[in-house]
Amino acid sequence: MICRECKTKNRIKANFCSHCGHPFTDAERDAAYAKTIYGRFEKLEDLWKTVSLDKITGNNIVKILSLVAVLVLGGYSVLKNGTQFRPLEHESYEIQYNKSVNEYYLISELDNFDVSLYLPRQTEEITVHQLNEMNELMETQTYMIEEAINLVNQSEVLYQIEAQGKIIQIRTFKK
Numbered sequence: 001m002i003c004r005e006c007k008t009k010n011r012i013k014a015n016f017c018s019h020c021g022h023p024f025t026d027a028e029r030d031a032a033y034a035k036t037i038y039g040r041f042e043k044l045e046d047l048w049k050t051v052s053l054d055k056i057t058g059n060n061i062v063k064i065l066s067l068v069a070v071l072v073l074g075g076y077s078v079l080k081n082g083t084q085f086r087p088l089e090h091e092s093y094e095i096q097y098n099k100s101v102n103e104y105y106l107i108s109e110l111d112n113f114d115v116s117l118y119l120p121r122q123t124e125e126i127t128v129h130q131l132n133e134m135n136e137l138m139e140t141q142t143y144m145i146e147e148a149i150n151l152v153n154q155s156e157v158l159y160q161i162e163a164q165g166k167i168i169q170i171r172t173f174k175k
């Protein structure tokens with residue numbers, strides 16, 4: 001949420017600007033939330049509630065649209081429950097998952113890249129911990145949900161990414 005007075009980026013649900021103290025209105029907060037992926041999914045969910053079975057006719061287009069809505073909402077419920085907190089497909093890296101150690105491997109030609117994530121519902125902040133080979137904490141950085149998370153491509157570092165109390169582990173590898 002950008003402050004109208006000083007243009008500072010603020011958390012989506014902020015009551016006041018963290019920089020100049022300018023108060024945000026409910027309308028501004030709602031508008032900011034509606035722009036998030038969760039806000040959009042909620043709108044879609046509302047839409048789905050208005051489509052009852054008796055309105056679904058023999059029309060094939062309606063059937064196909066219903067199927068798409070079910071698939072999307074299925075994905076939404078997974079997101080809502082936060083069970084799928086994981087990296088998203090992205091053109092700048094490949095994703096592999098190592099079940100035995102619960103680590104995601106992002107393989108890229110780039111020296112650093114932005115990682116896209118499926119996040120637990122209501123996430124506002126994302127914390128990224130960097131651990132070295134001895135599992136010692138080297139650095140912690142906090143991002144707001146609108147910000148890109150940039151990972152440096154260095155396989156000796158374990159990234160622990162935390163949102164809403166859930167953590168995923170990511171290692172990066174040079175292609």
Ligand SMILES: [Zn+2]
Nearest residue numbers: 003006017020
């Ligand atoms: Zn401000």
